[in-house]
Amino acid sequence: MSWAGKILRVNLSAGTVAAEPLNMDWAHSYLGSRGLGSKYLVSEVDPKVDPLSPENKIIWATGPLTGTMASTGGRYTVITKSPLTGAIACSNSGGYWGAELKMAGWDMVIFEGKSPTPVYLYINDDTAELRDAAHLWGKSVWETEPLIKQSLQDPLIRVSCIGKAGENGVLYAAVINDLHRAAGRSGVGAVMGSKNLKAIAVRGTKGVGNLRDPKAFMKVTYEKKKILRDNAVTGQGLPTFGTQVLMNVINEVGALPTRNHQDVQFEGAKDISAEAMATPRATDGKAQLITNQACFGCTIACGRISKMDAGHFTVSNKPQYWGASGGLEYEAAWALGAANGVKDLEALQYATMLCNEEGIDPISFGATLGAVMELYEMGVLSKEQLGIEAPFGSAAALAFLAEETVHSRGFGKEIGQGSKRLTAKYGHPDLSMSSKGQEFPAYDGRAIQGIGLAYATSNRGGCHLRGYTVASEVLGIPVKTDPLEHEGKPELVKAFQDATAVFDSAGICVFTSFAWGLADVAPQLQAACGEQYTTEELEKIGERIWNMEREFNNAAGFTKADDSLPKRLLTEAAKTGPAKGKVNMLAEMLPKYYAARGWDSEGVPTAATRERLGL
Template sequence: MGYANRILRVNLTTGACQAEPLNEKWAQLYLGSRGLASRYLVAEVDPKVDPLSPENKLIFATGPLTGTIASTGGRYTVVTKGPLTGAIACSNSGGFFGAELKFAGWDMIIFEGRAEKPVYLYVEDDQAELRDASELWGKSVWETEEWIKAKHQDPLIRVSSIGRAGENQILFSCIVNDLHRAAGRSGVGAVMGSKHLKAVAVRGTKGVKVKDLKRFLAATNAAKQVLATNPVTSQGLPKYGTQVLMNVINEVGALPTRNMREVQFEGADAISGEAMHRPRPSDGKPQLVTNAACFGCTIACGRISKIDKNHFTVKNSPKYWGASGGLEYEAAWALGADTGVDDLEALQYANLLCNEQGMDPISFGSTVAAVMELYERGVLTAEQIGFPAPFGSAEALAKLAELTAKGEGFGRDVGLGSKRLCEKYGHPELSMTVKGQEFPAYDPRGIQGMGLAYATSNRGACHLRGYTVASEILGIPEKTDPLTTEGKPELVKAFQDATGAFDSAGICVFTSFAWTVADIAPQLDAAIPGEWTPERLLEVGERVWNLERWFNTRAGFSAKDDTLPKRLLEEPAATGPAKGMVNRLGEMLPKYYEVRGWTADGVPKPETLARLGVDV
């Protein structure tokens, strides 16, 4: 109940596709999706494995609420060892693919080995087989989805695939489903490309059963009412999407600008959610067409946009003129404020290329920002790049997006990510990364808790592993001062554990603007075996966090990796409320280790692992 109780194991080397029962003991401990897939990965993959070798595994996993009527129950995760970081990688995606996988009767797919030639997996309920994808290799995500639907004469097939970025093993390539939803971070698309797996196509007709339907209906309806009456989930996100944050974060002095040299961007309003609503001077139409929802979602924060067809980037490219996935906050920030570009249409163009060819716009934009700083310092020249690339150049942003998507010219260097690129050109200090992964859109000098969250994130710099911005800026569930460090270790741990529970349930973390684990527990308790309380859910989240940390420790990570770039620790913010401040990570990290039950060196203590039942 709630689970399909089956996983599909696909050996790409031999071509075998076999069903096996779900490990129900692990499901009770790790719930599903992020947690359960991580447990399988830890059991089956050597933490020291080369992420792009056949010995690494790639896991697509649903949660127990995926495919149900629970709001936002369309999520799935991709878990592997990430090539961008060398750490455990877990990328979460929405859309409709996850629900379809559950409808077909599968909780999880585990891919192992490597195919000799390009293949795609076709799943139709109980039937699963690998098929030749030679015709698809070299095609974009958009072309791949269209080809598969035409091939099987079924427009309702859900497709998750890689574009040329994944084929070329760009280290921040992602896996895209439903044309513009993505398992976006840590290079999961590169792992898929290394296995010669082009796509997964799923058609399911089974539905999902729950333990107690009457109680489940009552619990999900009550939870939906909470979302419907919360101003963030009923007004802000539907109208502006995550882009509601652009002007807010800029005003509080925490919008990283020009490779995080500055904390406020003078062009923020021009690339904001509000700007997406404004009529363009060129044609009198706004970029935003409508909002959109993933499967089962009652929030509908997605953006569907139309680029200005007279913009220099697409003037001769009609294929980009139609309505497609629009800018989210993180993408708009990385492609915009971080590069100093305030041309909204150029940002949308780069975003379209990221969707089309499967690239993470956060890592791409942040890497371009590093390139622009290297260019302005004279380390890189126009001859090396192929053209001038100063901060603020929409032309350079567009050209670098094209080259990186194709894996051509200087785009091959950009595809390394900023850590390796900056090391290559002798300035590792200019890479704004943690554990090799680029920062998201919150400057930790202006939001102290996020600095600790970034430094300790198991998958490298990430806002979706402990979004203390909710408390420090938005006052959810209660307001804390973003400029102080007191209480932040406890706050970060609480957010990290709760997020682990949300992710493992198979729902969207955006519900946490309105919900707590007390809203999820009744839904799970009615849907799946066992008794589920808020306390048990938080324990699941803590267990998942420690399991991930255990993997990373054995992969070679240590306390020295729980840090931030020198720029954020030594160069004070020059403007805004945080003027004169750096991130005071050193004040928070020892206490964080203490509240986690780890040693002073950041290693989970045996008694902590025993208490949580992390039996590895």
């Protein structure tokens, strides 16, 4: 089996660190990472707990394929109760940290309580101890990681940490590892900060050597890597252009939310696209994009490494931002760009670096800023309140308010509370483009009907990665469905949601699902784990995980009313593009979705469904 078979439990209040055996019955039923970590959370945490109280717990979890030679086997998740939404939070990250934890011999680390002073956890294979982090508190991610490596005199240590945003309680603060990979959504970094936990530094030298059948595993992973290589998306599009390959595609189909979802097409899309990133600048003749980068074990390599124009107004006097850094991905480019009507590519790169440096989710930040700019144009917010003129399209406002937010200064403190709280405070709650309090990503639910339903029903609030029906509705993967048609989408959304839960829980990247189905994951798990994971069994595991998350949210106080979309998507028709005249048909889709899920009319899993899934 490829589980390490043990977890680390850290009581921050008591300052204790203890090993315990992994619950293997749960591992067989929930795989690992998202599923298994969530099982521990829902079993140990009161759903009604205050997310920022010591009674909440926060868990770092790997999957059975994490740290192995399975393609993209470097993923880990951070699971807790979200301070942004009040729902279950499970945020996934790549890079190298997850594989390092697994190679140190641990499946999971559970943090309880709250440390009286700032600390970090140091893991060196079987040895783990809490260390003083007073000298790290107040430092950025970019300062924290090198300082830890220097103090431990080991450049190969991997670090997962927070910046000032997590310390200051920005409700969508992220956990960052390897300097620019993020467990980015739902405010997991704020929970980390609330516990006075600055970082987890890991050094693992054991490897993952307990595979059931190493030769069979090598053979099947080789075969599956070939499928990724030969696929148009995972073998060509993502390696060449990264996720930014979508900017012009989504704009052309009229599904690019623009100016806080007032429009569905952005006239500046080409200026902030993958193609623009690779085009030499007029100012210095150099392209922003330098190269692509892969996470641990990844054969896709969709990551971007970019370098700004040193003469740009945002960095002309800030040489610390002149070097190569993590580059724009599609969701960040959209949130910082089209969502605010900003088409200055260099300003977007500056803002994304700030998000990485201090640890915040660029999707929630950018989408919240879109609401701020709309409130400014309505006259509800003023220059005096914001500290700058902030109309749609202002790169100066984007840069200034990004700085204020990551440092929790001025009006940035309010932006750091997210769009739901901010728009309600200023009397216009309908302007929050969110579900369950989490802001939507870069697809309009009027032009892509299925993704609108996926947003409304997502267990962690507005999210594309919990059921990426865009694959089918726009890209034709695995089958082409009409994005403007709402019939059949409840079943499509359910299928995508359940399958994604399996990919997440196995410890591999969801991007492999552009080329793989569950039938490709099953033999890899069988060779690694020794379990008879058939495709049908994996479908059931994905459904079990989804229903478990749903039951936690229901117990936390969520109801059918929370499976909703903003009024704008339901009543204001798209103005241009193929979806012109369309609204999202949520009212027609939701009852059919509940029926497909085996839930009652209020969105509660029935006794028969619970029994069938073993909940």
